[in-house]
Amino acid sequence: MxxxxxxxxxxxxxxxxxxxxxxxxxxxxxxxxxxxxxxxxxxxxxxxxxxxxxxxxxxxxxxxxxxxxxxxxxxxxxxxxxxLGLSGGSSGKKVRAVVACQGNTVCRNGLIDCQKLACRIDKKYFGEAVPKKLKIAVTGCPAACMRPQDNDFGIMGTVKPEIFEENCVGCKRCEKACKVGAITVLEDKAHIDTEKCILCGACIAACRKDALRAEKTGCTIFVGGKAGRQPRHGTKLLELADEDQLFSILEKTFEYYRREGLDGERFGELLERLGIEKYREEVLP
Ligand code: SF4
Ligand code: SF4
Ligand code: SF4
Incomplete structure (x- = not known):
C-alpha cells in the first residue's frame, strides 16, 4: 500500500x-x-x-x-x-497552463495578441511553485470571454479612444456601436463619458470618418479572482498597461505571493488578509 x-x-x-x-x-x-x-x-x-x-x-x-x-x-x-512534445498539465501548488482566446489575430473584437502573450507568460512561469495554485487568463477585449476576473491574474486587451472633432460628421455610428452608452453625439460632435467607457474600441471600429482613433492600447489587469466553491471577483489593478509593465507586475506578483502567501492560501485570500494597498505599493510602477 x-x-x-x-x-x-x-x-x-x-x-x-x-x-x-x-x-x-x-x-x-x-x-x-x-x-x-x-x-x-x-x-x-x-x-x-x-x-x-x-x-x-x-x-x-x-x-x-x-x-x-x-x-x-x-x-x-x-x-x-x-x-511527441506533449507534456502533462500541472496540478497541485503550481502555476497552471495559461488560458487565452484567439485575440486580435482572429477575432474581430480582439485588441491584443492573446496567443503570443499567453505563450510568453507560460514559457516563463508554467509549473512554478506557489503557495496554492495560480491561474492566469488572457482575453482579447472587454467582452472578457476568458473571464479574466475569475482568475488569480487576469489580463484583458483594452484601448482608449481619442476623438478628432474636426473629422466628426455627427453620423452617430459610434453611439450605436457603444454597448454601454458611453458615447453621445451632441450638435453633430461625438463626446465620450470616460467614467462609463470600458475601453472596448467598438466606437473606433464603427467610425468611417477617422474621427475616432486609438490613443493607447494595452492590458487591463485583474488580480485575486477565482471561481469554485467560494468564488471571488478579481480586483482591477491597472488599466492600459504595456507589455513591459505587465511583465514587471507579473514578476513582482510572484515574488509577493511566494514571500507573503501562507501555505494553501490563494492569491485573492492573501490580498484580503494583507489588504490590496500593500500589494499595490509593491507592484505598481
Ligand atoms: S474576449 Fe474579445 S477578442 Fe477574445 S474571443 Fe471574446 S470577443 Fe474575441
Ligand atoms: S462615428 Fe465618427 S463621424 Fe460618426 S459621429 Fe461618431 S465620431 Fe463622428
Ligand atoms: S471604447 Fe467602447 S465603451 Fe468606450 S466609448 Fe467606445 S464603444 Fe463605448
Whole structure:
C-alpha cells in the first residue's frame, strides 16, 4: 500500500489524475491558450484510442484529458506523448497552463495578441511553485470571454479612444456601436463619458470618418479572482498597461505571493488578509 502511494504522487506529477475507478487515470495534457496543431491532435487521438476509451475530454481551462488510462500503461503513455512534445498539465501548488482566446489575430473584437502573450507568460512561469495554485487568463477585449476576473491574474486587451472633432460628421455610428452608452453625439460632435467607457474600441471600429482613433492600447489587469466553491471577483489593478509593465507586475506578483502567501492560501485570500494597498505599493510602477 505504501508503494502504491509513492507511485500515485509521481504519477500525478506527470499529469495523470486518479479516477473514481480503481487503477484508472485521466491523463491531462498541457495546452497553452487553447491552441493545438492539427498534427498533434492526430497524435492525441491515436493515444486516446491506444490508451483510453477512444475519446478526449476538453476541460474548462482548455486542457485535453484522455480518461481511462490503465495504471500499467501510465509510464508508456507518458513517455510516448512526451516524445511527441506533449507534456502533462500541472496540478497541485503550481502555476497552471495559461488560458487565452484567439485575440486580435482572429477575432474581430480582439485588441491584443492573446496567443503570443499567453505563450510568453507560460514559457516563463508554467509549473512554478506557489503557495496554492495560480491561474492566469488572457482575453482579447472587454467582452472578457476568458473571464479574466475569475482568475488569480487576469489580463484583458483594452484601448482608449481619442476623438478628432474636426473629422466628426455627427453620423452617430459610434453611439450605436457603444454597448454601454458611453458615447453621445451632441450638435453633430461625438463626446465620450470616460467614467462609463470600458475601453472596448467598438466606437473606433464603427467610425468611417477617422474621427475616432486609438490613443493607447494595452492590458487591463485583474488580480485575486477565482471561481469554485467560494468564488471571488478579481480586483482591477491597472488599466492600459504595456507589455513591459505587465511583465514587471507579473514578476513582482510572484515574488509577493511566494514571500507573503501562507501555505494553501490563494492569491485573492492573501490580498484580503494583507489588504490590496500593500500589494499595490509593491507592484505598481
Ligand atoms: S474576449 Fe474579445 S477578442 Fe477574445 S474571443 Fe471574446 S470577443 Fe474575441
Ligand atoms: S462615428 Fe465618427 S463621424 Fe460618426 S459621429 Fe461618431 S465620431 Fe463622428
Ligand atoms: S471604447 Fe467602447 S465603451 Fe468606450 S466609448 Fe467606445 S464603444 Fe463605448
Amino acid at each position: 505504501a508503494d502504491k502511494k509513492i507511485d500515485l504522487s509521481s504519477i500525478k506529477n506527470k499529469g495523470f489524475l486518479p479516477q473514481r475507478q480503481e487503477d484508472m487515470f485521466s491523463m491531462r495534457l498541457k495546452v497553452v491558450g487553447g491552441k493545438v496543431d492539427a498534427e498533434k491532435l492526430r497524435e492525441i487521438a491515436d493515444a486516446a484510442e491506444k490508451y483510453g476509451y477512444g475519446y478526449v475530454h476538453i476541460t474548462s481551462r482548455q486542457q485535453i484529458e484522455i480518461p481511462f488510462v490503465k495504471l500499467e500503461d501510465v509510464e508508456e503513455a507518458s513517455y510516448e506523448l512526451e516524445k
